Amino acid sequence: MAEMPRNFLASAEILLSCPQDVMKRLCAHFVEFGTVAVDGACSRIDTAFGSASMEACQGCLKVRAEGRDESSLAYVKLSIAEHLLNFASAENPSIVWQGDGAVGQPLPYFREMRVVRTASVTPHMRRVTLAGNNLERFATGGLHIRLLLPRDGITPAWPVTGADGRPAWPEAEQRPDVRIYTLRRVDVEKGEVDIDFVLHEGEGMPGARFGCNADIGDIVGMTGPGGGSVAPADWYLLAGDETALPAIGRILEELPGDAQAVVRIEVADGAEEQPLASRAGLDVQWLHRNDIAPGKSTLLEDAVRKVRWPEDDRRVFAWAGCEYKSFRAIRSHLRQDRKLTREQHLVVAYWRCGFEGDTARREES
Template sequence: MAEMPRTFTASAEVRLASPKPVMERLCAHFREFGEVTVDGLCSRIDTGFGVAGLEACKGCLRISAEGKDAVALAYVKLALAEHLLTFAIDERPEIVWQGDGAAGSPLPYFRQMRVVRTMQVTPRMRRVTLAGDDLQRFASGGLHVRLLFPKRRGVPPVWPTTGADGRPCWPETADRPDVRIYTIRAIDVAKGEIDIDFVLHEGEAMPGARFAADARLGDIVGMTGPGGGSIGEADWYLLAGDETALPAIARILEELPAGAKAVVRIEVADAAERQDLRSAAKLDLQWLCRDGAPAGTTDRLVRAVRDVAMPSDGRPVFAWTGCEHAAFRSIRKYLREDCRLSRNEHLAVAYWRRGFSGDTARKEVSQ
């Protein structure tokens, strides 16, 4: 008799003065990303990669998490902890999970990667090919990964482990890796390789651009993921973004089927940053060049999206956009309020935020 697949589970009791409002905020947030059901003081959140249960009790919020494997469980625990701690920040509650995924264990969604090739795609875009083991899970489940850049070349990195609250526990050292989010431009599971395209931004707070510009064969980098959502099935697509979203748009286009139509609007610095994009789909492609204007200071992309005529014949549509935070907010509002696209018909992402760096660029951002 074949063994039944194992379910990975964990639970915790979090002391809170007012657990019900916190539960309600969690449910409201996760409605953007999954299915939420509420029954009085109990609720259930199905995120697609795992399930969370919440029960508001006197003086505490009981939370549970389950997933089909260690990675799925880790993602549910991480998501619950991150947002619970944000919504109850004044109380600074302690979260200690019991069950699978013990504190101190390696992050199940982490891989150590090494540089095997580099190439210049355009004057401001550099491709780095990374090699690692067991990359099958990175071929689906989201376009994005977090890359962890060691502070010093040649010094063995200390990677994060699983914390008691389900979040990564980082080393208390000056050598703590810098973390940035990137798109997997291409993946070859059989070879154990992925391509990451880096925009070569200038500035001190650009560890990814610095890594890409100086990358040597054998350099080590950490990787966690994948995440960031995926593209819905449709007959007609709107894909829009600036150069930071260009790797994602290029990958999406390569995966679209023949018979689909893709309206593509991409903002870049100048004509030299245009790339040859391949797709079996029928393309309506426009490049929007800033021609000297700093990134994040124009409304070219917003206006280009608004100028696109959305289908009115009832065919399935999907809109995807990735760009600077201000443009993201404007485009997302337009897609939701003017175009009246449902959550399943669009995905908007803030890839960066002018004047901010790292994950601070993505704060207060809902997809």
């Protein structure tokens, strides 16, 4: 009889003044990303990559993390630690995991990648092909990865697993810049991924700078995948600006032939349009900003409001990725006007005027 694969496990006991309050906040957060069950002082969170069981005791929150493999477990530990430390920031609690996942070892969801090809897709979008080993996990589980971009002239030093489950980074001078990108294509057999970079000027743009200047042989780090995709449906709304084009392109290529997709894409002008392949039936409109600066137009949110939705009982799903203000407007429209449930839509702020990197995703206070 074949041996059943074991799950990977870790646990932590975290000293907190109000453990049940922190547990409730964790559960409230993860409702959007999985299934949550609360029974008095105990709770359980189940997500696509693993689960966490919690028990609020006197002055202590006991957490048990579980994943089907090392990477899944690492994601659970990372997610719990990041949000718990945020919710209990005034106490700055110590988190030390016991069990699987050794401290100081390479992150199981990290890969070192090498540039093997570059090509221009449009005047302001460049495709960079990266090669690496053991990329099976990057073909499923989310559209997005984090790129770790070495700074000019600096030999890269990559993060390792920290005691609290979060990455332990090298010293500041060796720490790479980190930006989130979409995996436009994943070829597991060839060990390659394509990433499309929007080229734009300005300070604090390490991703755009890398996309513009990448040469064959350049080395970067990659962690992931993560981020949501689309749920099974009969009718889709896909909306975004040029930063979301790689995700929209990949989603469309994976839709079945009996699906219908309404697609609204904001770009600078006609030169930034690109072919979109799909087996699904398509209704595509390109929205040109022309002389309006990125992030200052309402073209996308206006177009989403004008979309005609099915009037029958077809399953619907809406996906959008764009600048923060458009994200807020589109999400509000889908939830309040269209009455979509959390399972029927996913709207993401890909960037935010005046902010860098992950700060695009932080809600205003």
